[in-house]
Amino acid sequence: MTVLTPIALNTLDQAKWAFSTRRVAREDAVGLLDMLSYATSGDLVLGRVECIGSHKKIQLAQGRASELYIGDLVVLACGDRYAPDQFEGLAELDPQGADMLAGGGVLGRMRHRHAKMSAPTRITPLGLLANAAGKAVNLADYALEKVTRPEGLRVVGVVGASMNSGKTTAVAGLAHGLSRAGYQVAAIKATGTGAFGDFNAFVDTGARYVADFTDAGMVSTYRQPLARIEAGLDTLLAHAKRDGCDVAVVELADGVFQKETADLLKKPHVRDGFAGMVFAAPDALAAAGGCAALRAMGIEPAAVTGMVSCSPLGAAEAEAATGVQVVTRSALCDPAQANALVAQMLAKQGAHALELSEIGVAA
Amino acid sequence: MLNPVSELPGCAPSETVTLLYRPAKGKGALSCWLALPSNMPADATPIVAVHGIRRGAKQQAEALAPRAAALGRPVIAPLFDKVNWPKYQQVVRGQRADLALLELMTELRLTGTWRTRNFELCGYSGGAQFAHRFAMLYPQLVTRLTVSSAGWYTFLDDAAFPYGLNERPGKTNDWGPRFAAGLDQFLRIPVQVCIGEEDCVSDDNTRQGPEIDAQQGRDRLTRARRWSAAFCKAASERGLTPRITLSVMPGCGHDFQDCVQYGGLDRLILPDGVATALEQSSLYSQQQEDGEAVKQI
Numbered sequence: 001m002t003v004l005t006p007i008a009l010n011t012l013d014q015a016k017w018a019f020s021t022r023r024v025a026r027e028d029a030v031g032l033l034d035m036l037s038y039a040t041s042g043d044l045v046l047g048r049v050e051c052i053g054s055h056k057k058i059q060l061a062q063g064r065a066s067e068l069y070i071g072d073l074v075v076l077a078c079g080d081r082y083a084p085d086q087f088e089g090l091a092e093l094d095p096q097g098a099d100m101l102a103g104g105g106v107l108g109r110m111r112h113r114h115a116k117m118s119a120p121t122r123i124t125p126l127g128l129l130a131n132a133a134g135k136a137v138n139l140a141d142y143a144l145e146k147v148t149r150p151e152g153l154r155v156v157g158v159v160g161a162s163m164n165s166g167k168t169t170a171v172a173g174l175a176h177g178l179s180r181a182g183y184q185v186a187a188i189k190a191t192g193t194g195a196f197g198d199f200n201a202f203v204d205t206g207a208r209y210v211a212d213f214t215d216a217g218m219v220s221t222y223r224q225p226l227a228r229i230e231a232g233l234d235t236l237l238a239h240a241k242r243d244g245c246d247v248a249v250v251e252l253a254d255g256v257f258q259k260e261t262a263d264l265l266k267k268p269h270v271r272d273g274f275a276g277m278v279f280a281a282p283d284a285l286a287a288a289g290g291c292a293a294l295r296a297m298g299i300e301p302a303a304v305t306g307m308v309s310c311s312p313l314g315a316a317e318a319e320a321a322t323g324v325q326v327v328t329r330s331a332l333c334d335p336a337q338a339n340a341l342v343a344q345m346l347a348k349q350g351a352h353a354l355e356l357s358e359i360g361v362a363a
Numbered sequence: 364m365l366n367p368v369s370e371l372p373g374c375a376p377s378e379t380v381t382l383l384y385r386p387a388k389g390k391g392a393l394s395c396w397l398a399l400p401s402n403m404p405a406d407a408t409p410i411v412a413v414h415g416i417r418r419g420a421k422q423q424a425e426a427l428a429p430r431a432a433a434l435g436r437p438v439i440a441p442l443f444d445k446v447n448w449p450k451y452q453q454v455v456r457g458q459r460a461d462l463a464l465l466e467l468m469t470e471l472r473l474t475g476t477w478r479t480r481n482f483e484l485c486g487y488s489g490g491a492q493f494a495h496r497f498a499m500l501y502p503q504l505v506t507r508l509t510v511s512s513a514g515w516y517t518f519l520d521d522a523a524f525p526y527g528l529n530e531r532p533g534k535t536n537d538w539g540p541r542f543a544a545g546l547d548q549f550l551r552i553p554v555q556v557c558i559g560e561e562d563c564v565s566d567d568n569t570r571q572g573p574e575i576d577a578q579q580g581r582d583r584l585t586r587a588r589r590w591s592a593a594f595c596k597a598a599s600e601r602g603l604t605p606r607i608t609l610s611v612m613p614g615c616g617h618d619f620q621d622c623v624q625y626g627g628l629d630r631l632i633l634p635d636g637v638a639t640a641l642e643q644s645s646l647y648s649q650q651q652e653d654g655e656a657v658k659q660i
Binding site for chain 1: 455459461462465469480481500501503504536540541542544545547548
């Protein structure tokens with residue numbers, strides 16, 4: 001039997017609400033449900049910090065980081081996380097204690113962690129936040145209105161070899177360069193884990209519209225149904241178009257072998273919606289492998305960027321190995337060069353209808 | 364802040380225009396002259412007028428002010444001074460003149476001088492060089508282009524940059540391909556090429572040499588004709604209908620004031636109603652037997 005406990009007035013005002021919860025109308029949360037084992041991705045959890053581990057700070061909904069103290073009340077979203085450099089975990093809550101999987105506000109059960117990572121910060125779940133109807137408050141309830149993909153919006157994709165390969169820097173650079181060139185630009189993160197780092201980096205570019213998958217109601221896209229992720233991307237693009245944007249720069253998280261990213265790229269509706277694709281790589285070898293993987297998916301990369309572009313020798317190796325131009329961050333920020341890159345993509349769009357194959361791509 | 368200088372005579376009482384000088388805001392920024400009609404709708408498309416190597420920005424704003432007043436449209440005449448912008452005509456050579464203009468336009472948008480998403484662009488002589496190259500780099504920003512009495516051009520062919528759009532020998536990541544990238548969109552811009560009928564002798568300011576002479580001709584009139592023809596050819600090769608007019612101004616040489624006074628250059632730049640001008644330019648862009656799209660007025 002589910003027990004709904006009313007929340008004392010002002011209790012939630014004392015809690016630290018994570019960035020992933022930023023769209024939620026806090027006044028809707030009037031009670032606590034004890035059905036923790038039934039929690040699903042996106043459900044909001046009121047918890048208490050029991051032990052400070054890897055994450056020593058929480059990213060607040062207000063857009064700043066807050067130091068965590070033992071005993072802090074926090075509101076996080078139950079969710080999965082896929083981060084090869086940090087944690088992999090599932091949207092499962094143990095009443096005895098759950099793992100803070102991401103500083104942006106993802107709570108679940110850690111399965112794997114990178115060797116450099118210490119144990120996750122432990123949170124004791126006090127209950128799921130419930131609304132007046134007695135249902136768990138879920139991020140999906142506060143998502144943007146679902147809309148189909150718009151016509152007439154030029155979309156540039158940015159994918160990479162892995163986490164920290166330079167994708168966000170590339171999106172930010174290109175969004176900034178295109179904004180300076182007079183475009184109304186949307187900077188969008190379509191997959192990944194809810195966190196304000198990338199979101200804020202996009203805001204800083206001067207882009208007209210910034211959004212991520214949390215705006216489409218997902219705390220994380222890991223293990224989400226492909227149709228939901230795809231619909232989320234379409235919704236974000238549609239809202240960008242409604243807001244007056246004429247170009248969107250879209251980041252797909254992690255590497256092209258990550259399941260959701262690979263599955264998305266293999267979908268014709270998604271793949272063909274991109275005017276072009278920029279690949280971020282740490283080095284020439286990753287550039288060669290990544291470009292080959294993209295080509296196997298029927299995508300001809302328009303440019304390579306990322307850490308490899310910082311090294312003239314690395315860039316030369318990458319260009320020789322891939323036949324694709326390597327562009328630096330400063331080139332992406334340059335309005336003339338950003339403009340030219342997008343124009344080249346538009347000119348080539350449709351000219352590279354490669355056969356889809358599964359070679360080298362995670363199923 | 365803007366510094367009001369004068370109210371221009373020559374306009375009807377209901378068509379007053381104020382000429383203003385706006386100092387540069389910071390290092391590397393541009394100053395400019397503005398001609399601002401008193402009656403200017405919010406959606407008025409500005410005309411950005413770029414001076415030649417005599418740096419007559421004020422002259423540009425003054426000359427276009429009466430027409431701007433009549434049409435209720437702002438004139439923005441940036442000043443690329445000699446010290447900081449010796450090669451502004453080539454846009455990306457040396458200090459980046461394109462970035463400076465973009466920054467100026469951003470600042471002027473903040474102060475409410477213009478509110479539209481695009482602007483019209485014109486230039487005289489060295490300013491015409493700047494104008495056509497800027498429009499090639501940023502075709503999405505330019506709704507109409509007037510290129511008057513340019514000394515030479517970047518042709519829409521495979522000559523090495525800056526004469527054409529190919530990479531220069533031994534150069535990688537050269538500007539030619541970047542100019543070429545937006546060619547499809549550039550070729551959709553309504554373009555007006557204006558040239559004095561008597562601007563047909565080369566002078567000390569006309570770039571000369573075997574390569575450029577062979578490609579473009581020896582004088583500005585010939586070069587205007589050949590570039591117009593090249594524009595038509597490039598558009599036709601892409602299945603586009605070129606919208607370009609070549610206007611040869613009778614009795615005019617290479618003098619901006621003469622071109623305005625006797626050649627009606629101000630009316631060519633700011634005709635009565637842009638839509639009408641576009642329709643006319645479409646009619647004029649019929650290729651003649653020699654491959655040149657010529658409509659002489």
